[in-house]
Amino acid sequence: MGDMAALWSYLSTEPLLWLTATLLAYLAAAQLARALGTPPWANPVLMAVLILAPVLWATSTPYATYFEGAQFIHFFLGPATVALALPLYDNLPTIRKTVLPIVAALLVGSVVAAVSAIGLARAFGLAPAVILSLAPKSTTAPVALGIAEAIGGLPSLTAVLVILTGIVGAVTVTPLMNALRITDWRARGFAVGVAAHGIGTARAFQVHPQAGAYAGIALALNAVLTSLLVPLLVRVLLP
Amino acid sequence: MVLSLAILLSCQLLGEGVARGLNLPVPGPVLGMAMLLVGLRLIPQLALVLRPTVAVVLANLSLMFVPAGVGVVGNLSILSSDWLALSVVLVVSTLAAMLATVGTFLALRRWGQGDS
Numbered sequence: 001m002g003d004m005a006a007l008w009s010y011l012s013t014e015p016l017l018w019l020t021a022t023l024l025a026y027l028a029a030a031q032l033a034r035a036l037g038t039p040p041w042a043n044p045v046l047m048a049v050l051i052l053a054p055v056l057w058a059t060s061t062p063y064a065t066y067f068e069g070a071q072f073i074h075f076f077l078g079p080a081t082v083a084l085a086l087p088l089y090d091n092l093p094t095i096r097k098t099v100l101p102i103v104a105a106l107l108v109g110s111v112v113a114a115v116s117a118i119g120l121a122r123a124f125g126l127a128p129a130v131i132l133s134l135a136p137k138s139t140t141a142p143v144a145l146g147i148a149e150a151i152g153g154l155p156s157l158t159a160v161l162v163i164l165t166g167i168v169g170a171v172t173v174t175p176l177m178n179a180l181r182i183t184d185w186r187a188r189g190f191a192v193g194v195a196a197h198g199i200g201t202a203r204a205f206q207v208h209p210q211a212g213a214y215a216g217i218a219l220a221l222n223a224v225l226t227s228l229l230v231p232l233l234v235r236v237l238l239p
Numbered sequence: 240m241v242l243s244l245a246i247l248l249s250c251q252l253l254g255e256g257v258a259r260g261l262n263l264p265v266p267g268p269v270l271g272m273a274m275l276l277v278g279l280r281l282i283p284q285l286a287l288v289l290r291p292t293v294a295v296v297l298a299n300l301s302l303m304f305v306p307a308g309v310g311v312v313g314n315l316s317i318l319s320s321d322w323l324a325l326s327v328v329l330v331v332s333t334l335a336a337m338l339a340t341v342g343t344f345l346a347l348r349r350w351g352q353g354d355s
Contacts, residue, residue, distance in 0.1 A: 026302045044301040049308040070306035077303045079247040081268035083293045085275035101347040109340030116332040124324035142266045187344040195336035202300035227264035
């Protein structure tokens with residue numbers, strides 16, 4: 001028993017354990033989703049988190065310890081974002097023909113994402129710092145945190161809201177688009193990329209390669225636009 | 240695969256360097272993506288080198304959000320008493336943004352030659 005405790009105290013502080021656990025949880029989530037017939041609500045990010053969170057809680061593992069292992073996976077968000085250039089390159093001929101819809105949909109979608117969040121939050125009487133943390137929720141996490149900090153939001157709250165927004169978008173996009181009978185993969189992918197950043201883009205790649213490519217463009221363009229737009233909108237809407 | 244990773248990381252490194260050096264409001268990896276796109280236009284053979292690795296990376300894009308997602312669970316208490324209002328705002332605003340985006344995209348599609 002003492003040996004077991006010693007082994008645990010060794011393993012639980014080494015990166016190997018939580019790196020492996022993250023991979024296994026993701027594989028289990030993907031397997032479970034496939035067994036269920038990949039319904040939209042069985043989002044792999046959400047399910048893997050729901051598997052890991054109770055394990056961390058039961059072993060009273062602090063997030064910092066978990067992240068020492070998981071950071072090796074987290075790190076790959078950077079190169080994965082760079083990798084979006086390849087589907088973009090593959091789709092360049094189609095993208096050239098859809099420049100106008102891309103630019104217009106980006107502008108409208110980005111404004112609606114921020115204005116609706118600010119407006120609804122005001123209607124609910126939420127505190128100004130909370131409203132400011134919500135405003136950049138649809139853009140990729142590093143950009144959203146930077147914006148929140150600059151406009152007086154709470155970066156830690158923004159981090160939570162950004163991830164939750166990604167999951168909401170990834171889970172709702174397929175039923176929403178199917179209900180509206182929208183079959184254009186470019187439009188579907190672009191919409192989830194604008195509204196739900198990388199987690200939405202991951203969902204788009206699950207569904208269709210062209211949806212993924214367009215979600216990737218939307219994610220990249222919205223990162224730039226949101227960082228310019230949200231500080232301006234906040235000044236106008238929250239004087 | 241090693242060559243592909245080296246290409247991806249080099250683009251990210253360049254992107255981070257330029258973004259930070261010039262104080263741009265764009266994350267380094269997003270700039271790295273733009274740089275790789277230019278690279279692919281200049282050297283089309285790069286696509287052949289990158290394709291197998293990129294396919295694996297993008298097929299498992301969800302995996303890379305799991306560590307941050309786990310962080311959210313521990314931080315849910317930050318939503319405090321506002322959790323219900325915040326949930327409504329997130330769901331309604333995300334749906335509104337998707338509807339506005341898809342509606343605009345489809346309305347303007349016919350102006351390009353891309354209507355199919």
